[in-house]
Amino acid sequence: MHQSIRHDDVTGKSGLLAPDTTGLNFYRADPALTDLLRVHLDDRLFRHIEPHLDRLGALAGGTLDECARLADRHGPVLHQRDRFGRDVQWIEYHPAYRELEKAAFGEFGIHAMSNARGILGWPDKYPVVAKHAFTFLFNQAEFGLGCPINVTDGCARLLANFGSAELKARYLDGLTQTDMEKLTQGGQFMTEKEGGSDVGTLTTRAVPEGDHWRLHGEKWFCSNADAEVVMLLARPEGAGPGTGGVGLFLMPRFLDDGSQNHYRIVRLKDKLGTRSMASGEIKLEGAVAYAVGRLDRGFVQMAEMVNSSRLSNGVKSTALMRRAHHDAMTVATNRVVFGRRIIDLPLGRRQMLKIALATEQALSMSFLTADALDRAEAGSQDAAALLRILTPTLKFRATRDARKVCGDALEMRGGIGYVEEFATARLLRDAHLGSIWEGTGNIVALDALKRAVGRHGAEAALAADLHARLDDSGTVPQAFRDRLRGLVDRTIGFAREVASRADNEAEARRATSLLYHVTSAVALTWESRRIDAMRGDARRLLLAQLVIDHRLSAQYPFRLTENATQVTIANHLLGERDVGMAEVGELVLAA
Numbered sequence: 001m002h003q004s005i006r007h008d009d010v011t012g013k014s015g016l017l018a019p020d021t022t023g024l025n026f027y028r029a030d031p032a033l034t035d036l037l038r039v040h041l042d043d044r045l046f047r048h049i050e051p052h053l054d055r056l057g058a059l060a061g062g063t064l065d066e067c068a069r070l071a072d073r074h075g076p077v078l079h080q081r082d083r084f085g086r087d088v089q090w091i092e093y094h095p096a097y098r099e100l101e102k103a104a105f106g107e108f109g110i111h112a113m114s115n116a117r118g119i120l121g122w123p124d125k126y127p128v129v130a131k132h133a134f135t136f137l138f139n140q141a142e143f144g145l146g147c148p149i150n151v152t153d154g155c156a157r158l159l160a161n162f163g164s165a166e167l168k169a170r171y172l173d174g175l176t177q178t179d180m181e182k183l184t185q186g187g188q189f190m191t192e193k194e195g196g197s198d199v200g201t202l203t204t205r206a207v208p209e210g211d212h213w214r215l216h217g218e219k220w221f222c223s224n225a226d227a228e229v230v231m232l233l234a235r236p237e238g239a240g241p242g243t244g245g246v247g248l249f250l251m252p253r254f255l256d257d258g259s260q261n262h263y264r265i266v267r268l269k270d271k272l273g274t275r276s277m278a279s280g281e282i283k284l285e286g287a288v289a290y291a292v293g294r295l296d297r298g299f300v301q302m303a304e305m306v307n308s309s310r311l312s313n314g315v316k317s318t319a320l321m322r323r324a325h326h327d328a329m330t331v332a333t334n335r336v337v338f339g340r341r342i343i344d345l346p347l348g349r350r351q352m353l354k355i356a357l358a359t360e361q362a363l364s365m366s367f368l369t370a371d372a373l374d375r376a377e378a379g380s381q382d383a384a385a386l387l388r389i390l391t392p393t394l395k396f397r398a399t400r401d402a403r404k405v406c407g408d409a410l411e412m413r414g415g416i417g418y419v420e421e422f423a424t425a426r427l428l429r430d431a432h433l434g435s436i437w438e439g440t441g442n443i444v445a446l447d448a449l450k451r452a453v454g455r456h457g458a459e460a461a462l463a464a465d466l467h468a469r470l471d472d473s474g475t476v477p478q479a480f481r482d483r484l485r486g487l488v489d490r491t492i493g494f495a496r497e498v499a500s501r502a503d504n505e506a507e508a509r510r511a512t513s514l515l516y517h518v519t520s521a522v523a524l525t526w527e528s529r530r531i532d533a534m535r536g537d538a539r540r541l542l543l544a545q546l547v548i549d550h551r552l553s554a555q556y557p558f559r560l561t562e563n564a565t566q567v568t569i570a571n572h573l574l575g576e577r578d579v580g581m582a583e584v585g586e587l588v589l590a591a
């Protein structure tokens with residue numbers, strides 16, 4: 001699975017310490033990414049994006065990574081006045097952050113790929129799978145800017161889907177621009193002090209005035225605080241309580257005469273992670289805003305943006321894991337302790353395998369979910385139901401795994417991994433955000449179980465999809481597929497049981513994890529047969545086996561688990577040699 005990471009030049013310079021990923025091309029170092037893109041995309045599109053991914057991979061492992069380090073160290077600063085003493089608020093960013101913006105928005109146009117034609121010379125809009133290949137590479141260098149890229153994308157989508165022709169004419173072009181002079185970035189301000197999870201408690205008021213509205217209230221967490229185009233929720237005067245009474249509004253940063261709209265960034269948050277990006281508190285003092293879509297469906301419409309952000313969050317957490325994985329691998333294969341490389345020691349191998357397993361699961365789940373979104377947008381009802389359950393499932397588990405994987409990779413580097421000179425400390429700080437924003441762990445687990453399963457019955461679409469994938473995995477040993485079929489049915493049954501009674505709510509997280517693990521095991525199996533057919537490597541099936549053994553089976557604490565088969569599986573997964581289905585099939589039957 002692993003592509004050799006050799007930094008002889010760096011090792012030479014760094015003396016006794018292991019090198020890091022500096023200079024690594026994150027695309028070339030990731031054969032699994034290439035494989036999954038070839039599995040999910042048509043060949044013409046894959047061949048079109050590959051040179052661009054190669055370029056982004058090189059930048060992300062080089063100059064963008066250095067920019068990210070600087071931007072993290074020199075965070076944004078809020079100023080209350082301009083240099084002439086006028087009360088014009090502005091945020092000062094380090095030039096390194098501006099470079100990151102130029103790459104993401106200007107050069108690659110990641111924010112616009114699903115909304116505009118012609119980005120990077122492709123005549124159509126990109127499917128979400130292709131877009132998130134770029135998200136995945138970019139976020140391995142810089143996670144903070146990942147939010148502005150995603151919310152700019154989300155605002156454009158929301159506007160395109162629900163905005164009036166007039167609003168679209170005014171704001172859509174700026175949100176999808178790759179010319180940095182014309183680009184207007186987006187923001188999404190929902191959270192108030194009363195509740196981020198309990199959005200229905202929000203107190204921001206919208207008062208009608210001619211063709212627009214005036215907003216009064218406070219927003220408590222506003223990432224990309226100086227965004228030019230903001231989508232937010234507010235309660236129109238006279239509307240009822242709860243989420244049913246909130247409307248969706250577009251609030252521009254600047255008014256038609258060029259002056260700042262009537263809201264103030266009160267202060268910027270001093271955050272644990274994503275320190276490069278400005279998150280602020282905002283007071284709305286009669287801000288001008290425009291209603292988007294139907295006022296009584298504000299929350300439902302905003303949910304569309306939240307769901308695409310949840311997918312993006314899953315992908316970004318996967319990116320953090322992949323970066324941590326690369327870093328841990330450079331250490332494990334270069335650092336010598338007690339006369340041996342860490343990777344050659346039994347516990348070092350196991351630690352590395354744990355990092356790799358969670359990372360590869362998340363990669364498969366990210367692209368499976370993105371593919372469901374693409375198929376749902378093309379009109380498939382089954383894919384829409386699948387997406388409904390996959391999105392919170394991915395968001396729940398991948399963001400939580402990222403915390404652990406980034407922590408484990410940090411520890412692999414030893415004490416110096418805890419020091420801010422290496423990326424590991426930043427990765428760990430950033431990783432803790434994924435499971436908070438766009439819904440905390442509890443909220444997304446409840447979404448998966450209570451709503452996707454309990455209300456929409458989306459688990460039926462998942463079960464059908466997983467069985468179809470197993471049917472379609474012909475060269476994988478039958479006994480292995482039968483075992484997985486049984487696990488799929490038990491997991492779906494358990495999810496239904498949990499969803500069926502309010503008393504079972506405390507089991508929602510466990511059930512969501514099981515859904516994630518069984519889905520990833522099937523996806524890995526299905527992919528292994530395809531990749532084997534493409535280039536004679538079926539090792540993703542070994543990952544599916546590990547998911548079954550370690551995530552879907554009861555563990556008896558007093559039984560020895562390490563045997564010759566397990567060691568062979570680990571060595572194959574951590575090695576570079578392709579292993580075909582015949583050999584892999586025998587291993588999973590012996591395991």
Ligand SMILES: Cc1cc2nc3c(=O)[nH]c(=O)nc-3n(C[C@H](O)[C@H](O)[C@H](O)COP(=O)(O)OP(=O)(O)OC[C@H]3O[C@@H](n4cnc5c(N)ncnc54)[C@H](O)[C@@H]3O)c2cc1C
Pocket residue numbers: 188189190191192193194195196197198221222223224271274279433436437438439440441442443446
């Ligand atoms: C760096 C950062 C940037 C952010 N940027 C934005 C932004 O741009 N726009 C925006 O709108 N928001 C943003 N947020 C806010 C974020 O989405 C919220 O913080 C999050 O949704 C949680 O809401 P809360 O802070 O009000 O916590 P609460 O909702 O008060 O939650 C507190 C705890 O209660 C738990 N809880 C809540 N409900 C339940 C339940 N039913 N069952 C069990 N447990 C429950 C939660 O899981 C959590 O552990 C940002 C947050 C951070 C940290």
